[in-house]
Amino acid sequence: MEFWICLQGVMTNIIVGSEVWVEDPSVAWIDGEVLKINGEEVEIHTTDGKTVIASLSKIYSKDVEAPAGGVDDMTKLSYLHEPGVLHNLSTRYQLNEIYTYTGNILIAVNPFKRLPKLYDAKMMERYKGAALGELDPHVFAIADAAFRAMVNEGKSNSILVSGESGAGKTETTKMLMRYLAYLGGHKGTEGRTVEQQILESNPVLEAFGNAKTVRNDNSSRFGKFVEIQFDKQTRISGAAIRTYLLERSRVCQISDPERNYHCFYLLCAAPPEEIKKYKLGDPRSFRYLNQSKCYELDGVNDSHDYLATRRAMGVVGMNEKEQDAIFRVLASVLHLGNIDFSKGKEVDSSVLKDDKSKFHLRTAAELLMCDLQELEDALLKRVMVTPEEVIKRSLDPVGASVSRDGLAKTLYSRLFDW
Numbered sequence: 301m302e303f304w305i306c307l308q309g310v311m312t313n314i315i316v317g318s319e320v321w322v323e324d325p326s327v328a329w330i331d332g333e334v335l336k337i338n339g340e341e342v343e344i345h346t347t348d349g350k351t352v353i354a355s356l357s358k359i360y361s362k363d364v365e366a367p368a369g370g371v372d373d374m375t376k377l378s379y380l381h382e383p384g385v386l387h388n389l390s391t392r393y394q395l396n397e398i399y400t401y402t403g404n405i406l407i408a409v410n411p412f413k414r415l416p417k418l419y420d421a422k423m424m425e426r427y428k429g430a431a432l433g434e435l436d437p438h439v440f441a442i443a444d445a446a447f448r449a450m451v452n453e454g455k456s457n458s459i460l461v462s463g464e465s466g467a468g469k470t471e472t473t474k475m476l477m478r479y480l481a482y483l484g485g486h487k488g489t490e491g492r493t494v495e496q497q498i499l500e501s502n503p504v505l506e507a508f509g510n511a512k513t514v515r516n517d518n519s520s521r522f523g524k525f526v527e528i529q530f531d532k533q534t535r536i537s538g539a540a541i542r543t544y545l546l547e548r549s550r551v552c553q554i555s556d557p558e559r560n561y562h563c564f565y566l567l568c569a570a571p572p573e574e575i576k577k578y579k580l581g582d583p584r585s586f587r588y589l590n591q592s593k594c595y596e597l598d599g600v601n602d603s604h605d606y607l608a609t610r611r612a613m614g615v616v617g618m619n620e621k622e623q624d625a626i627f628r629v630l631a632s633v634l635h636l637g638n639i640d641f642s643k644g645k646e647v648d649s650s651v652l653k654d655d656k657s658k659f660h661l662r663t664a665a666e667l668l669m670c671d672l673q674e675l676e677d678a679l680l681k682r683v684m685v686t687p688e689e690v691i692k693r694s695l696d697p698v699g700a701s702v703s704r705d706g707l708a709k710t711l712y713s714r715l716f717d718w
């Protein structure tokens with residue numbers, strides 16, 4: 301999570317012998333002792349054995365009385381400056397204390413390892429009804445406080461989760477949703493509960509909106525607003541997830557070692573009868589996937605995830621027919637990507653390059669259940685509508701490729717928004 305703190309000029313007395321923090325190129329801030337002060341220039345002996353010179357205005361007092369394990373709320377720090385805050389977070393992180401408060405804001409540091417005990421049923425039980433600050437800082441405490449405030453004030457409440465890519469927003473949001481589902485859970489009439497549907501929406505969204513980037517193997521390439529509705533008895537009555545600004549360019553263009561959206565690789569790892577139905581195969585044979593050498597992710601089994609995504613789609617209420625339609629659109633995007641163009645007989649015109657391109661165009665038209673000729677025209681020609689007439693102009697191979705990619709991006713983003 302990201303946080304903003306307004307640092308005011310902290311007036312401290314730095315004298316010879318003071319313990320201070322000074323900027324360091326490798327560890328950001330290092331502590332040391334002031335050896336000499338010469339006007340604005342300060343000589344410091346750092347704890348890694350070096351002697352450095354720094355400007356008086358760029359060094360900060362170290363709190364020598366701070367507890368060895370850090371403090372659970374930044375407001376308890378004697379000095380609220382950057383090195384003080386970072387040192388506190390780092391001290392707690394070494395002890396697997398990944399959460400710290402700053403008043404009623406929670407700062408989460410990504411542990412990059414599973415901490416199952418931190419999120420188990422016992423932990424949820426502990427936080428239920430506890431006042432904020434009574435127990436160790438935790439994402440459940442924030443969810444609980446928001447839930448209680450909603451119940452007590454009878455008003456909607458929001459939790460904002462923010463941070464840079466890979467910081468842990470998606471995981472944190474899932475924990476918040478799990479905890480709220482736990483608080484407002486009840487048995488549904490059709491065998492699947494609303495909270496189950498809310499939680500199962502995550503794997504579906506992630507399959508279609510997440511991709512591997514250099515910073516995060518499961519990076520969400522869109523923004524989302526999750527709304528969970530509760531009835532008067534504080535039971536979950538419904539949910540809505542709104543998504544924003546999907547990264548469209550990824551559908552057609554990826555750079556090594558990133559990946560396209562997970563769903564494409566899942567579909568290429570589907571059971572053989574589905575592969576046959578969608579005329580797919582090795583992801584290495586598709587232009588939209590083979591621009592990067594990365595096809596597999598550590599610890600991820602695409603075949604297994606394909607079936608899990610199908611199951612989750614069923615739980616959230618998509619029937620077989622709808623699921624088939626979704627995967628047909630996905631497969632058609634991959635086939636569209638494999639269509640190549642070469643120069644046509646007329647100036648600035650193009651034709652399908654070879655039989656391979658014709659096969660992919662035909663397959664895309666079949667999967668999209670649209671007219672083959674119309675799809676070909678859509679790729680090879682541009683339609684301009686003027687007040688007087690409709691003009692059809694042919695496109696050169698570069699123009700046709702742009703129109704092919706544009707169609708693929710639009711198909712994918714419309715599918716995602718649906």
Ligand SMILES: Nc1ncnc2c1ncn2[C@@H]1O[C@H](COP(=O)(O)OP(=O)(O)OP(=O)(O)O)[C@@H](O)[C@H]1O
Binds near residue numbers: 412463464
């Ligand atoms: N609380 C946590 N416990 C265990 N692992 C975590 C936790 N938070 C994050 N991670 C790990 O860090 C990875 C990246 O986290 P996450 O996908 O939530 O980041 P993000 O902020 O949503 O990034 P992006 O903006 O790229 O989507 C996760 O896939 C997971 O491996």
